[in-house]
Amino acid sequence: MILLGLTGSIGMGKSTTAAMFAEAGAAVYDADAAVHQLYAAGGKAGVRLAPRFPEAVGADGSVDRPVLSRLVKADSDALAALESLVHPLLRAERSGFLEAAQAADAGVAVFDIPLLFETRAQGSVDAVVVVTAGLEVQRARVLARADMDAEKLALLLSRQTPDADKRALADFIIDTGHGFQSARNQVAAIMAEVLQPGWKPT
Numbered sequence: 001m002i003l004l005g006l007t008g009s010i011g012m013g014k015s016t017t018a019a020m021f022a023e024a025g026a027a028v029y030d031a032d033a034a035v036h037q038l039y040a041a042g043g044k045a046g047v048r049l050a051p052r053f054p055e056a057v058g059a060d061g062s063v064d065r066p067v068l069s070r071l072v073k074a075d076s077d078a079l080a081a082l083e084s085l086v087h088p089l090l091r092a093e094r095s096g097f098l099e100a101a102q103a104a105d106a107g108v109a110v111f112d113i114p115l116l117f118e119t120r121a122q123g124s125v126d127a128v129v130v131v132t133a134g135l136e137v138q139r140a141r142v143l144a145r146a147d148m149d150a151e152k153l154a155l156l157l158s159r160q161t162p163d164a165d166k167r168a169l170a171d172f173i174i175d176t177g178h179g180f181q182s183a184r185n186q187v188a189a190i191m192a193e194v195l196q197p198g199w200k201p202t
Contacts, residue, residue, distance in 0.1 A: 001101065002108045002194045003124070004172075007116035008131030009163050010156050011142035013176030013183065017131045018112040020187040026108040027101035034093045038086070039063035048085045053078075107195050117161045117169060127171035127201040129190060132163055137177045171201045 006021070008014035022028045038045040039062065046061030049068070056068040072078045094111070101109045110129075113121055122128050133141075142153050167173055174186045193199060 001098075001106060002199070003126045004108060004110045004190075004194065005116045005122055005125035005128045006110050006112045006131065007114060007128065007166065009138065009160050009166070010153070011138040012131045012133050012163070013141075014112065014114065014131045016180075017129075017174055017176060017183060017187065018110060020184050021108070021110045021191070023184075024187055024191045025106070026110045026191065027097070027104065027106040028110045028112060029094060029097045031090070031111065031113040034090060035086075038089055038093070039065060044089050045086060048089065049082070052081055052085065108191060115160070117166060122169070127194065128169065129172040129174060130163075130166045130170035131174050131176055132167055133175060133177035138163075 004021075004026070006014060006018055008017075018028050018030065037043055041058070041060040041062040043061065043063070045063055046057045049063060050057040050061075053068055053071055056064050056071055058064065068082070072082055098109060111121070111125060113119070116122055116128065139153070142148055143150065172190050174183060174190070176183045
């Protein structure tokens with residue numbers, strides 16, 4: 001089974017592209033969705049985080065992400081503590097996903113990880129797919145969101161690896177700035193290539 005890491009900056013169309021990979025027959029793991037599930041009421045994260053971050057965990061076991069974020073920013077040791085508690089849960093989630101994908105005989109598994117490079121997760125996949133679009137396309141998409149403005153966008157982008165750097169590190173690039181069908185064609189081409197017998201990234 002070929003493992004692909006899928007990433008891209010905000011507004012580039014990564015989530016839509018992940019859905020296209022699923023339509024093309026790949027098993028897709030959504031890292032953000034996995035975190036949301038762990039942090040939800042009854043999720044596995046609440047029990048683990050409560051002793052270290054009691055203010056961020058509700059009575060139902062749900063984790064309040066804004067509160068948790070403030071606690072981490074206010075304590076230099078808190079981020080390391082948080083990662084030591086949550087990362088084992090995420091590794092278990094990924095392992096379960098891979099087992100299910102292998103049982104389903106999936107030829108390709110795609111890991112949709114927004115901070116793939118920032119968390120140095122590219123070493124755990126066979127190849128990296130970066131989703132991109134022109135700067136004006138990106139800004140128009142993001143600023144159309146109800147909860148977004150130019151200042152917030154600038155802050156988010158400052159925390160992410162620049163798009164040009166991501167593209168330089170990619171094995172494959174999907175440009176979503178030319179419409180859905182173009183993106184689907186690019187996804188199909190990648191799937192066809194990596195499923196060739198003996199394929200290895202260049």
